[in-house]
Amino acid sequence: MANLLNHPEVIKKATNEINIHVGSNRLVEESDMSKLPYIQSIVYETLRLHPAAPIWSPHLSSEDCTVGKYNLPKDTIVLVNAWAAHMDPKMWSEPTQFKPERFENESEVNRLLSFGLGRRACPGSNLAQRTVSLSIALLLQCFEWKRIGKEEIDMSEGNGITISRTNSLEAMCQLRSSMV
Numbered sequence: 001m002a003n004l005l006n007h008p009e010v011i012k013k014a015t016n017e018i019n020i021h022v023g024s025n026r027l028v029e030e031s032d033m034s035k036l037p038y039i040q041s042i043v044y045e046t047l048r049l050h051p052a053a054p055i056w057s058p059h060l061s062s063e064d065c066t067v068g069k070y071n072l073p074k075d076t077i078v079l080v081n082a083w084a085a086h087m088d089p090k091m092w093s094e095p096t097q098f099k100p101e102r103f104e105n106e107s108e109v110n111r112l113l114s115f116g117l118g119r120r121a122c123p124g125s126n127l128a129q130r131t132v133s134l135s136i137a138l139l140l141q142c143f144e145w146k147r148i149g150k151e152e153i154d155m156s157e158g159n160g161i162t163i164s165r166t167n168s169l170e171a172m173c174q175l176r177s178s179m180v
């Protein structure tokens with residue numbers, strides 16, 4: 001929601017998508033989410049800029065192997081910094097910018113490290129992606145959102161195993177008249 005409040009044009013585009021595919025006579029449902037790809041892209045882009053788990057749980061190489069230019073002997077502990085990879089300008093154009101449109105090309109999702117990769121990847125990723133997308137869709141369908149002042153919302157992140165906001169988010173919302 002903080003990224004959205006700093007980008008009203010993204011709220012407009014997402015609200016438009018909901019108006020076209022669901023309307024205002026009923027609430028968005030989980031089964032609608034496949035018709036709302038832009039909202040899903042908002043969640044992907046948020047998890048790229050602010051991966052909830054910035055450093056994966058430690059992995060151990062089960063045999064000698066090579067990762068990129070590094071030779072890893074068996075039993076090496078490997079820590080993957082997803083946050084840094086998501087900010088790599090060789091991987092992403094304008095990596096510090098909030099641009100959900102980058103995920104309109106569906107294959108981009110495969111480059112995200114937010115849920116880990118391979119056998120130890122997050123088994124809850126589908127549940128998380130669908131639940132968060134549905135929550136965002138409902139918040140946008142039911143309410144109009146505004147910042148409390150003119151200044152952009154501070155997006156500083158705290159330190160920790162999981163990423164959190166440094167300052168709590170404050171925002172104004174008003175029930176949409178079409179939803180009364």
Ligand code: HEM
Pocket residue numbers: 047051052053056057058113114115116117119120121122123124125127128129
């Ligand atoms: C936005 C929400 C979530 C994010 C960003 C997230 C991210 C991650 C990441 C990065 C890992 C470590 C992957 C690795 O080390 O290779 C992980 C592991 C795991 N996640 Fe999630 N997760 C989320 C939600 C969930 C949910 C909803 C569940 C369960 C319902 C779940 C269950 C697990 C489990 C059990 C593991 C350990 C898997 C293993 O070690 O084999 N996660 N998650």
